[in-house]
Amino acid sequence: MKSPRPQLHGLNFKPKLLKKIRMSRSTIGKSRKGSLACVGIGLTLGSHLTPLARSHIEQADVVFQAVSDGIVEKWVESLNADVRSLQPFYGENKARSKTYREMVDAILAEVRAGKKVCVAFYGHPGVFAWAPHAAIRIARKEGFFAHMEPGISAEDCLYADLGIDPGAFGCQHLEASQLLYYRRQIDTGGFLILWQAGAIGDRGQARLRTDNRYRQVLVERLAQDYPLAHKVVIYRAATLPIHAPRIERITLRELAAARIEPPDTLVLAPARKLVADTQTLAKLAKLDRLRS
Numbered sequence: 001m002k003s004p005r006p007q008l009h010g011l012n013f014k015p016k017l018l019k020k021i022r023m024s025r026s027t028i029g030k031s032r033k034g035s036l037a038c039v040g041i042g043l044t045l046g047s048h049l050t051p052l053a054r055s056h057i058e059q060a061d062v063v064f065q066a067v068s069d070g071i072v073e074k075w076v077e078s079l080n081a082d083v084r085s086l087q088p089f090y091g092e093n094k095a096r097s098k099t100y101r102e103m104v105d106a107i108l109a110e111v112r113a114g115k116k117v118c119v120a121f122y123g124h125p126g127v128f129a130w131a132p133h134a135a136i137r138i139a140r141k142e143g144f145f146a147h148m149e150p151g152i153s154a155e156d157c158l159y160a161d162l163g164i165d166p167g168a169f170g171c172q173h174l175e176a177s178q179l180l181y182y183r184r185q186i187d188t189g190g191f192l193i194l195w196q197a198g199a200i201g202d203r204g205q206a207r208l209r210t211d212n213r214y215r216q217v218l219v220e221r222l223a224q225d226y227p228l229a230h231k232v233v234i235y236r237a238a239t240l241p242i243h244a245p246r247i248e249r250i251t252l253r254e255l256a257a258a259r260i261e262p263p264d265t266l267v268l269a270p271a272r273k274l275v276a277d278t279q280t281l282a283k284l285a286k287l288d289r290l291r292s
């Protein structure tokens with residue numbers, strides 16, 4: 001009878017491959033007891049996480065979670081006996097930077113206590129998320145093994161639900177407020193995706209929402225590059241499999257009055273045709289002629 005294949009995180013591997021994985025892990029982390037895995041659980045309950053992410057959650061000594069929905073929280077709680085929510089760190093009028101620093105402190109306290117710590121974030125833990133990157137950076141600096149396991153992000157859902165291929169015309173992703181705070185160049189030949197528009201212009205980063213006067217400033221900024229009749233999609237991926245995504249098409253001029261919630265993402269389609277770069281094309285043609 002064949003002996004069973006050895007396992008890592010509950011997955012079967014050929015012995016040689018397992019040895020290689022273990023060796024590469026030992027070169028990433030150092031030897032201190034305690035470890036950190038920041039994993040993404042995706043957007044839609046139970047169906048967007050990798051087997052590795054799930055295994056990290058199940059095998060951790062302590063699991064912290066920062067997820068998008070009470071039902072999703074309950075589901076994560078069913079995977080491990082010690083699951084702690086990071087939600088209590090949020091507070092009305094509390095600067096988000098303070099909240100995130102406190103989260104990182106709480107996570108690292110358990111890593112430093114020698115625990116195998118897993119933090120489950122909704123979506124992808126590395127996408128528009130400060131705390132996971134910071135926690136991993138600090139943990140590695142202190143000599144702990146720290147790893148990020150990707151999950152399906154709002155970006156991935158958006159491509160599927162809206163039928164957008166980022167390779168067709170290119171895709172620019174911006175934190176919506178950055179567009180107001182800094183001089184950014186929008187490439188209207190490609191898609192523009194604006195994240196965190198629900199609280200646009202909240203310079204103190206303490207509010208969940210800002211009102212339509214702030215969105216009017218966004219409309220005025222976007223109107224520098226797009227006609228007011230240009231279409232904007234308000235997009236929200238489903239967090240429960242029984243829900244449908246929110247896909248609402250409005251015009252740019254209607255954006256200030258629209259209802260934009262914290263989980264919504266804005267999508268603007270290209271506004272102009274691509275213009276051929278004749279100089280560079282001529283260089284390529286010259287190379288082609290040399291080949292023939």
Ligand SMILES: C[S@@+](CC[C@H](N)C(=O)[O-])C[C@H]1O[C@@H](n2cnc3c(N)ncnc32)[C@H](O)[C@@H]1O
Nearest residue numbers: 123124127128153154195196236237263264265
């Ligand atoms: C702090 S970021 C977290 C993103 C997350 N890490 C991810 O990978 O999707 C929050 C922003 O993500 C986007 N977002 C979150 N949930 C979403 C959803 N269900 N559908 C579409 N966009 C969402 C919104 O732009 C929101 O303001």
